[in-house]
Amino acid sequence: MSDSTAHPRNDAENRDATDPLASLRTQFVIPDEKLIYLDGNSLGRLPKASLDRVQEVVAGEWGDRLIRSWNERWQTLPQTVGDFLGQHFLGAAAGQVVVSDSTSVNLYKLASAALDARPDRTVIVSDLNNFPTDRYVLEGLAAARGLELKLVEFDELLGPTADQLRPVLDDRTALVSLSQVDYRSSALADLASVNQVVHDAGALALWDLCHSAGSVPIELDATGTDFAVGCTYKYLNGGPGSPAFLYANASLIDAVRQPIWGWYGQRDQFAMGQGYDPVASASRFLVGTPQVVGVSLVDSGARVLAEAGIKPLRDKGVALTEFAIELFDAWLAPIGFSLGSPRDAAVRGSHISVRHPEAYRICRALIEQHDVIPDFREPDRVRLGMAPSTTRFVDVWDAFDAMRRIVETKAYEQIDPTRTEVT
Numbered sequence: 001m002s003d004s005t006a007h008p009r010n011d012a013e014n015r016d017a018t019d020p021l022a023s024l025r026t027q028f029v030i031p032d033e034k035l036i037y038l039d040g041n042s043l044g045r046l047p048k049a050s051l052d053r054v055q056e057v058v059a060g061e062w063g064d065r066l067i068r069s070w071n072e073r074w075q076t077l078p079q080t081v082g083d084f085l086g087q088h089f090l091g092a093a094a095g096q097v098v099v100s101d102s103t104s105v106n107l108y109k110l111a112s113a114a115l116d117a118r119p120d121r122t123v124i125v126s127d128l129n130n131f132p133t134d135r136y137v138l139e140g141l142a143a144a145r146g147l148e149l150k151l152v153e154f155d156e157l158l159g160p161t162a163d164q165l166r167p168v169l170d171d172r173t174a175l176v177s178l179s180q181v182d183y184r185s186s187a188l189a190d191l192a193s194v195n196q197v198v199h200d201a202g203a204l205a206l207w208d209l210c211h212s213a214g215s216v217p218i219e220l221d222a223t224g225t226d227f228a229v230g231c232t233y234k235y236l237n238g239g240p241g242s243p244a245f246l247y248a249n250a251s252l253i254d255a256v257r258q259p260i261w262g263w264y265g266q267r268d269q270f271a272m273g274q275g276y277d278p279v280a281s282a283s284r285f286l287v288g289t290p291q292v293v294g295v296s297l298v299d300s301g302a303r304v305l306a307e308a309g310i311k312p313l314r315d316k317g318v319a320l321t322e323f324a325i326e327l328f329d330a331w332l333a334p335i336g337f338s339l340g341s342p343r344d345a346a347v348r349g350s351h352i353s354v355r356h357p358e359a360y361r362i363c364r365a366l367i368e369q370h371d372v373i374p375d376f377r378e379p380d381r382v383r384l385g386m387a388p389s390t391t392r393f394v395d396v397w398d399a400f401d402a403m404r405r406i407v408e409t410k411a412y413e414q415i416d417p418t419r420t421e422v423t
């Protein structure tokens with residue numbers, strides 16, 4: 001058995017006792033204190049403020065105010081909540097971010113707009129191991145337009161870097177679409193240097209921020225980012241299927257058009273006039289009537305985090321993943337695990353992956369035998385999301401202690417190796 005005396009549990013308790021964000025957890029609904037939830041990077045926890053907000057929106061704004069609420073509150077929600085995200089999490093000045101649709105749909109709209117802006121170019125570049133929906137959307141666009149989709153295999157622990165991209169890009173490249181944080185390894189890409197090589201080639205950059213927004217400070221304006229999309233139901237705690245955000249750099253907005261010409265992108269929408277004439281802000285990427293309940297919960301969720309501040313959240317995310325790697329080295333490395341994430345916190349997001357040939361059954365054993373919820377990612381990763389808003393150091397300690405015991409006692413052998421649908 002590996003030795004826990006060098007890392008006693010009260011070491012984790014002490015870290016919680018001095019954690020400046022410890023009280024943030026009390027602002028979330030946590031019905032089961034024994035459940036160790038390490039999947040806040042996939043579905044963030046429910047903020048108490050969102051329970052109040054849903055009551056307010058559904059009973060008050062809908063039930064009582066009815067259609068009057070469009071003018072009183074709803075009509076500008078995609079922009080006001082977008083600007084709020086821009087200010088607190090994305091480093092984006094007003095008018096460039098809106099909340100609407102899903103990440104996949106927003107990716108399609110922005111990628112189309114970017115390709116239309118580079119009509120003489122024929123190549124889209126992405127990451128061979130990018131999140132699947134990103135690859136499929138780009139594959140569909142390439143097929144529809146007769147373009148080539150070039151999928152580059154980047155070093156998993158480095159993520160996409162300027163040096164790896166430079167030789168791939170040339171004057172045929174129209175668009176480079178990448179994720180800022182790798183959903184498997186957690187590798188954190190450097191927006192500024194990648195944007196620079198993309199621009200040097202005359203192409204446009206479109207970033208997927210799903211696994212970074214709300215856990216890593218992002219500076220879209222300062223890094224010269226062209227376009228970005230991201231989920232709000234992960235670290236931003238917007239709730240299951242909450243609408244996504246999109247960002248379009250102000251310098252490009254006038255020159256680009258999205259493929260779905262809906263009335264919510266129209267200048268002077270309620271003139272109901274002839275001919276599509278899109279507004280001069282990111283609102284031109286809106287299509288139809290906003291999902292009011294969903295956007296309202298994005299707002300209430302984001303406000304809880306904004307109050308804590310993205311910098312303290314990032315500091316805690318780093319401290320949690322550093323602690324996890326310390327325990328990994330002490331307990332898991334000696335018993336057949338390998339680390340699937342960068343060791344340098346500066347280039348790592350807020351989750352880590354540990355790899356083991358029996359990862360699937362270890363993951364199930366964590367859930368079924370230990371009340372620990374991580375997730376499994378093919379082929380051999382246990383992914384542990386440490387949402388800085390609600391994860392405690394003792395949660396990390398307990399989860400790693402459970403993994404170590406599952407492997408040492410071979411408890412995973414009791415688990416059926418058949419895959420379930422959502423892991």
Ligand SMILES: *Cc1c(COP(=O)(O)O)cnc(C)c1O
Nearest residue numbers: 102103104131179183208210211
């Ligand atoms: C979660 C995630 C998505 C999900 O997109 P949806 O349209 O919300 O289903 C897309 N990209 C990345 C990188 C993700 O992590």
